[in-house]
Amino acid sequence: MEQPAGGRRPRLVSSLALGQRAWEVTLEWERGLLSWRDPQPPRGRHGGNCFVPASEIIAVEETEIEKQCSSGKWQKMAKPHAFTVYYVKRAQKHRWQCNEVTFWCVDEQLCNQWIQALKELLELQKSRPKQLLVYINPYGGKQQGKRIYEQKVAPLFSLASISTDVVITEHANHAKDNLFEVNIYKYDGIVCVGGDGMFSEVMHGLIGRIQKDSGIDQNNPKAPLVQCNIRIGIIPAGSTDCVCYATVGVTDPVTSALHIIVGDSQPLDVSSIHHNNTFLKYSVSLLGYGFYGDILKDSEKKRWMGTIRYDFSGFKTFLSHHYYEGTVSFLPAKHTLGSPRDKKRCRTGCYICRQSKQQPEEQQKNYGLEHNEDEGGDDWRVIKGKFLAINAVNMSCACPRSPKGLSPAAHLADGSIDLILVRKCSRFNFLRYLVRHTNQDDQFDFTFVEVYRIKKFQFTSKHLEDSDSGVKDVGKKRFGQFCRDHPACCCNLSNSIWNCDGETLDSSAIEVRVHCQLMKLFARGIEENSNDEAIYNQSTVEQLL
Ligand SMILES: Nc1ncnc2c1ncn2[C@@H]1O[C@H](COP(=O)(O)OP(=O)(O)OP(=O)(O)O)[C@@H](O)[C@H]1O
Structure with a gap:
């Protein structure tokens, strides 16, 4: 282990096996970066250098690997100790996937040291949610919400040690009404599984609840609304998922789940x-x-x-x-x-x-001033x-x-x-x-x-x-009817x-x-990617x- 000057946390550098070859694996605390490189790449191949920022590591787990591999090499060796790092991999068109890499060594203590260090690094990612309230609309889109959540999203939440309370909605406005009843403050975020309608329902419930708890009258068009710091995550499963598309860049349940897990935060005007x-x-x-x-x-x-x-x-x-x-x-x-x-x-x-x-603070300050700039x-x-x-x-x-x-x-x-x-x-x-x-x-x-x-x-x-002019109205109504027909x-x-x-x-x-940045989503906006802009032509x- 290298020991830099100044009492900072040391860099962890080890030779660990990835498959059949030894790789140099480094964990840099200061930069929050995990990297691994092949020190002796096979002839004809460039040495692969892989980097994963800590902010994009999903989980670290101790892993059981087979004692005997196909070549029979390990038969002569002590028991291998392994750990798997799950991390975000960027695919095409703003899509994210969960990738994994398993490192092993024969030194149990070294393996544990790596698991411990990576877990500590994950603990430092303070914006990540630990507890979520999930609403699933089982009838949204192609009625796949429940299946999408159970098969694609729940396993990722569980991998990332996120605990969830799941409500499968039984009627329209179920989620909205429920948000006025539950203790929303014990959650780090609310997730809706459905389309734009379902998102709108959850947003109305959350904003409404926060205003109610803050004594703000929503009927007053001039009242400065109180910002919602509990983030909303959208798992797209509707027939229209435009809010998800515009804030993530793609409508893909796995991508959205990963943005939730890494604790992204995108403020949104309402x-x-x-x-x-x-x-x-x-x-x-x-x-x-x-x-x-x-x-x-x-x-x-x-x-x-x-x-x-x-x-x-x-x-x-x-x-x-x-x-x-x-x-x-x-x-x-x-x-x-x-x-x-x-x-x-x-x-x-x-x-x-x-x-x-x-802006939101300025709006609060100006409220009540007779000729405030906001009134125009x-x-x-x-x-x-x-x-x-x-x-x-x-x-x-x-x-x-x-x-x-x-x-x-x-x-x-x-x-x-x-x-x-x-x-x-x-x-x-x-x-x-x-x-x-x-x-x-x-x-x-x-x-x-x-x-x-x-x-x-x-x-x-x-x-x-x-x-006011009743006669004209009758004529217009008739005319309107004609046009509808x-x-x-x-x-x-x-x-x-x-x-x-x-x-x-x-x-x-x-x-x-418009209320500037009234709420926040588990998203980061669309990441710059010039290749994707070519999609216009299609x-x-x-x-x-
Ligand atoms: N269990 C339920 N039964 C009936 N309606 C529901 C239920 N849960 C939620 N809803 C309502 O269904 C509406 C549409 O949901 P959602 O947006 O998920 O699907 P969608 O197929 O994209 O719908 P749309 O095309 O109308 O936007 C929402 O306004 C929501 O209030």
């Missing part, structure tokens, strides 16, 4: 949505009126079709080409360093998101018009169908919303706009598309503004609905405000619709 001082919902990805609202409305009626309903309803909604009149008022975001068209993608360790970290004063902008789509996104909304997403440069945690207004245009132009979500061209470079980075917005449909008609219907992260909102007139318009 928008609160109110109507007349009544809280409606929280949103973390897409709040869409018009095109995406209509797709949801139609697809809800076709649940029997399974996941193909989204393609079907997307195509139908595109053909129907309805536009909606209304007024959007918004408060531009001044604090953030980026802009929606600057091409600075939000990636692991994003600088722009890190700079926004102090005269800075509000008002836009009246006819819109095919109004999309407010808290993240890029990248998904396998649209790997760039609705706003490629949106950030997960910069305390802003990207507001995209798509004004009435021809069907052909709208198609051109949609196609740009799948290629390298700028989807905001159209005269009928505007994008703003904002903090708050309000929307009222013209239908509601006019609702003839979907190829492209006139304006009175109202669309809001699609809030895949669920409908009860009101079309809404008030929205998407087609059909996939997008």
